[in-house]
Amino acid sequence: MNTKVTKAYQLVACAVLGASAIGCPSHARPICANQTLPELPDVSIASVAEVPAPAPHCKVSGVIGGKINFELLLPENWNGKFVMGGGGGFVGSVMNTSLIDGSLQLGYATVGTDTGHQGHPADASWALNDLEALVNFGHLAVHRTAVTAKALTKAFYEKPIARSYFTGCSRGGGQAIMSAMRYPEDFDAVAAGAYAVDWTGIAVQATQINQAMYPDPNNIEEAVIGPEAQALVESSYLAVCDGLDGLEDGILNDPRKCGFDVASLQCEGDNSEDCLSAREVAAFKAVYDGPKNSDGDSLYYGFPFGGETAEGGWSRWLTGGMKYQDDDGSFQEGVGSGGFDEPVSPSAFFSFGNGIMQNFVYHDPNWTYENFDFGTYAQDSAAAAETLNATNPDLSAYRARGGKMLLYSGWSDNAQSGLAMVGYYEDVLAHDPSAADDIRLFMMPGVEHCFGGPGPSWVNFLVEIDKWAETGEAPDHITALWLDDSAQPAGGRPVCAYPSVAQYDGRGDPRDPASFNCDAGN
Incomplete structure (x- = not known):
């Protein structure tokens, strides 16, 4: 290894171990340079740049297989974990909805992809007579991006990834479930919201x-x-x-x-x-x-x-x-x-x-x-x-390696019916009732597509699945918040694991979670 590359890897190690480690300068952190990234088959790195916000990180842009664009964000203060964020609609540009959950600020290495084509998320003309594009969109692009990004992350920090997650809503929710079905080794836990899994339906x-x-x-x-x-x-x-x-x-x-x-x-x-x-x-x-x-x-x-x-x-x-x-x-x-x-x-x-x-x-x-x-x-x-739908209720391969899945949907979602979410979850439990140990569904009253509506809709699902993966304790309820005009909490309510429903005590503040309990009898 030449002197320049050796120095780059030394700085990476200093960032992981801390500035107090022997031989590390006080300002040591991973540097954005192509020399710190390995060459991977069929992967081209287009650019590497230092970006100061929303948290200091190294942004790596690249292409897989000549068509699948991705952006990998490597934070200066890495927490040792990885999360991939999903897209929406027909995708068509690099999307990473984990950023809504503050993945970078929380220290996650995180990646998003365009799923192998370019266009507006409501435009599907790219798929006309293009089987490769359909397969990429259906499942392969997310898998290849996850494998590539995790390899680059491990090389950049010179340290194994402790846990790998996926968060997404709408198309991203479908990507989460498809990943668990087809590629059970890719992620340790996924949050799948308002998922688009049955495209022909x-x-x-x-x-x-x-x-x-x-x-x-x-x-x-x-x-x-x-x-x-x-x-x-x-x-x-x-x-x-x-x-x-x-x-x-x-x-x-x-x-x-x-x-x-x-x-x-x-x-x-x-x-x-x-x-x-x-x-x-x-x-x-x-x-x-x-x-x-x-x-x-x-x-x-x-x-x-x-x-x-x-x-x-x-x-x-x-x-x-x-x-x-x-x-x-x-x-x-x-x-x-x-x-x-x-x-x-x-x-x-x-x-x-x-x-x-x-x-x-x-x-x-x-x-x-x-x-x-x-x-x-x-x-x-x-x-x-066969290519696009992720409706198979058999998630045994994913569960066998300890995989966790948090499903959620707004009851007032007009893009993907909440009834479809309930239907899929009930199919999963009918196939194997023990799946409730590793897969939980949360139906959110008054919530629209992914976010918004009269009901409390803000939940950091990245934090929720990390907590579940780290503790092994499946959530019986989560707390959803209303946000005010400055995006600050303005009250909340519990959302109970299906089929339980939050019941009001008849006395307390309707925006105080303590005024509700989860009633399994509903």
């Missing part, structure tokens, strides 16, 4: 909703259901069901317990603002009841009540309309546009339903949902499902 759901909201796919100015109808339905079911949990606060602890029938609002005579047309009722039922085939058989989950008037709810994901478009460029919490233009679309589901069908399933950019009847869909989508 989501496509059915989105397509039937699009058919109901925009019967003419060329007329996307406004949906069959507008903001006024959404507000009418929300206020109507809350009037009946809000107090079922002992609190009238605009939050349903478990919306499945609300028996309100939207058909009760159908107009008997002329349409008015206080009732719904037959077409509006049918569109609402397309959302709540879920997609069905021509025989009336269920094809995928519907959505529970919640999010009808929320900023990040129905109008963003399910209904919308070009006349209501704004220019904020937002997609979901922690997920940006990557600098790419957003596809012209009245709602996120319009983009996702068409994107999956045109580019993942049929590989036909002219495919349209108009008059589509799902008669051969199961066979048509089988190849895409």
Whole structure:
């Protein structure tokens, strides 16, 4: 080893051992230089740079296999652990949502990837007739990035990684579960929120909703259901069901317990603002009841009540309309546009339903949902499902090596149905009831997609899975917080491990977690 490289590795060791170690200068820390990183097969390092914020770190940008871009952040004050952060939507730029949890400030080496393609997270055109891109997106890019990043991390610090984690929501939640299923050695614990794991199921759901909201796919100015109808339905079911949990606060602890029938609002005579047309009722039922085939058989989950008037709810994901478009460029919490233009679309589901069908399933950019009847869909989508879906309830290989999995979802999530989260978890327990020792689900009342809504939605899931992995004690509840305008805690409530539900004591402050307990009888 030449003198220059020897000196670089000595400084790395000094950073790990501390400045008081013999021969270490007081300012010693890992230096950002290519010499400190090994050459790995099929990996190209594009740049290495020192970055001062949000905590001093070394940023390593590279490409795997010529297509999979990644960014590895190596903090000056390393805690000995590694976390990979997930992406959102169709990804398309390097994303690392662990940064929302303060992974760098907590001392984690952390990495994100674009999953092997470039584009807006609502644009799937990159997948058209490109099997390699689909496989990378489906599972391989996250695995290759994790393996590469961990090798670089160990070389940089000259020390083994104590624990490896993955945190993600939406697409990132699906990446977490897919990793545990296909590559059980990659991570010791994962947090999977609002996961997108059944892409062909989501496509059915989105397509039937699009058919109901925009019967003419060329007329996307406004949906069959507008903001006024959404507000009418929300206020109507809350009037009946809000107090079922002992609190009238605009939050349903478990919306499945609300028996309100939207058909009760159908107009008997002329349409008015206080009732719904037959077409509006049918569109609402397309959302709540879920997609069905021509025989009336269920094809995928519907959505529970919640999010009808929320900023990040129905109008963003399910209904919308070009006349209501704004220019904020937002997609979901922690997920940006990557600098790419957003596809012209009245709602996120319009983009996702068409994107999956045109580019993942049929590989036909002219495919349209108009008059589509799902008669051969199961066979048509089988190849895409094999690559993209992470619905296998058998997680025994992951659990056998001590893997832990924390699942979570908002009940008012209008991007990925909370019912789908519950369904997958119940499938896991039906396959092996002992899985509850290592896999826990937390359903968050009043919470939208990943974050936001009337319910308390802030939880540091990286801290939660680290605590579980370090202590071996599975959490029976977690505390979710409301945040004020300056992102400071403004009260909280416990979220109980499913199927338990937080019960109000009838006396205390509704924003004090001590006013609630977890009731397994609900």
